[in-house]
Amino acid sequence: MMFIRLWLVAMILTVVSWLLLKLIRKSVHIGLIFLFWVLAIFGSMGLLYVVSVWFASS
Numbered sequence: 001m002m003f004i005r006l007w008l009v010a011m012i013l014t015v016v017s018w019l020l021l022k023l024i025r026k027s028v029h030i031g032l033i034f035l036f037w038v039l040a041i042f043g044s045m046g047l048l049y050v051v052s053v054w055f056a057s058s
Contacts, residue, residue: 006041006042006045009041010034010037010038010041011034013037014030014033014034014037017033017037018030018033021033
């Protein structure tokens with residue numbers, strides 16, 4: 001359930017970012033914006049996981 005929620009957050013952030021970029025006339029392909037948000041969300045999740053495992057092991 002959490003995994004689906006994170007995908008929905010990424011999609012919502014993508015649409016909002018795309019609309020804001022359209023509004024200020026700096027068009028970027030929506031796929032690149034989605035890729036950015038997916039990497040940002042799942043990258044930070046992975047980093048937090050690695051740090052928590054590192055702290056738990058020491």
